[in-house]
Amino acid sequence: MSSYDPADTPETPAGPSTDGGPRARVGTVVWGLIVLALAALIIISRLGLVALNGTYVLIGLMIGAGAALVVGGLLSARGRDKDTTTGKS
Template sequence: MENPAEPVNLPYETPPEAHHRAPARVGTVVWGAVVVLIAALIIVSSQLELSLDAAQTAMWLLLGAGVAMVTAGAVNLFRKK
């Protein structure tokens, strides 16, 4: 290498086309949706001057998140068989 600014061609460990993105995990998507729903409920309730019971709202959101995660896990299990 006579020129220090000359690029060095090193071999790849794996070809670039072999890399693939892992799919989003169900838990990440569900918890992201829960956070978005909480934010939307806060905004809507403050704009429309609604009073929401925080404990009951959290309970329903957690129930929905749990059902979504169990359903997605079951679908994933049956799809792999």
Template structure:
């Protein structure tokens, strides 16, 4: 049987829990850094569009794009480092 065939109804064991979709046994999983950063980019871009349409500030598209790219890149790198650091603390036994 390959992964594309459905599981027959008369199988002696249920499929592994690792292959079934659903929440993790420990509860809800935390939000991923990339998801949060992309959400912040969309919100910032929407806010800049509103500000530009209200003519409160004159915006240069090139500078806005450079600023968003720098901010997003920095947030992704810092968030990834923090996430990796937290993951290392959970898995280490602190035995040398």
């Protein structure tokens, strides 16, 4: 006969884990922001608050997305370099 003993189960922390679990990818975040920005711009233009030129909007979004991807990639690479350092020369 087996009995359940709560002392035998390992305790798990209640807060978020800091063991380097899955992180959001930079590209996913940037594309999500692009979709949100486009949706906001479409709503604003349909309400008649601002007249938008589609070409300028797309150019601005692509410049912003490119800059965000480059900066996010550099920050990600910098963080990855810190994690993998062993301290040996």
